[in-house]
Amino acid sequence: MKLFIDDANIEAIKRLCDLYPIDGVTTNPSILSKQNRNPEEVLKEIREIIGEDGILFAQAIPTDAEGMVKDAEAIVRVLGKNTVVKIPCIPEGFKAIRILKQKGIPTCGTVVYTPMQAYLAAKAGASYVAPYVNRIDNMGYDGIYVTKQIHDILVNNHMDCGVLAASFKNSQQVLELCEYGVYSSTCAPDVIDGFVKNLAIDGAVNDFISDFNKLGQDKTMKDYFE
Numbered sequence: 273m274k275l276f277i278d279d280a281n282i283e284a285i286k287r288l289c290d291l292y293p294i295d296g297v298t299t300n301p302s303i304l305s306k307q308n309r310n311p312e313e314v315l316k317e318i319r320e321i322i323g324e325d326g327i328l329f330a331q332a333i334p335t336d337a338e339g340m341v342k343d344a345e346a347i348v349r350v351l352g353k354n355t356v357v358k359i360p361c362i363p364e365g366f367k368a369i370r371i372l373k374q375k376g377i378p379t380c381g382t383v384v385y386t387p388m389q390a391y392l393a394a395k396a397g398a399s400y401v402a403p404y405v406n407r408i409d410n411m412g413y414d415g416i417y418v419t420k421q422i423h424d425i426l427v428n429n430h431m432d433c434g435v436l437a438a439s440f441k442n443s444q445q446v447l448e449l450c451e452y453g454v455y456s457s458t459c460a461p462d463v464i465d466g467f468v469k470n471l472a473i474d475g476a477v478n479d480f481i482s483d484f485n486k487l488g489q490d491k492t493m494k495d496y497f498e
């Protein structure tokens with residue numbers, strides 16, 4: 273499963289990319305607005321951090337196909353290769369995805385709450401489809417189940433499109449989809465940190481250090497291997 277950071281905070285992205293094997297960064301208009309800065313500047317800084325091989329997602333703002341296509345062209349012109357344009361899965365969005373496919377601009381069908389939205393986006397030519405796990409849960413449905421349904425639809429219909437599972441509140445939700453083999457997930461920084469945030473892990477590491485210190489205070493392997 274590919275793992276993306278769902279955030280636009282530069283310091284958080286730098287820290288997470290330094291520590292973890294991250295495949296790229298996803299943003300949406302709400303995430304960008306939280307930075308209270310020019311979105312082009314923010315996205316260019318993110319591109320610098322993740323490099324040209326990192327995958328960067330930015331969303332088109334208009335709700336008509338023509339406007340979405342214009343936004344998409346501007347986004348990829350500035351952010352370069354390995355940039356994916358998120359297009360909301362509304363009727364005009366499917367039209368925009370088809371046009372962008374013909375132009376060779378990769379897209380992610382986003383704002384996915386139903387499996388058939390994902391099916392239409394994939395059929396129109398999207399490279400990714402993004403179901404909102406936690407938001408679906410909050411509506412009283414099962415976001416994990418819907419995401420698994422979407423994964424199965426893509427696999428069983430041999431569609432050239434992968435799930436980008438989004439909107440998580442905890443690592444258990446991500447784990448279930450990782451186990452199921454979904455193509456990718458995008459998580460807020462606190463959810464990624466939660467993968468390894470555990471007192472038992474910290475305790476085990478501290479025990480190793482204090483035991484080793486009995487051989488010689490604050491020594492590491494290199495002190496003995498000289």
Ligand code: E4P
Nearest residue numbers: 278300382402407438439440
């Ligand atoms: C990703 O495509 C979505 O924009 C994002 O993950 C939504 O997350 P939220 O429900 O935490 O806002």
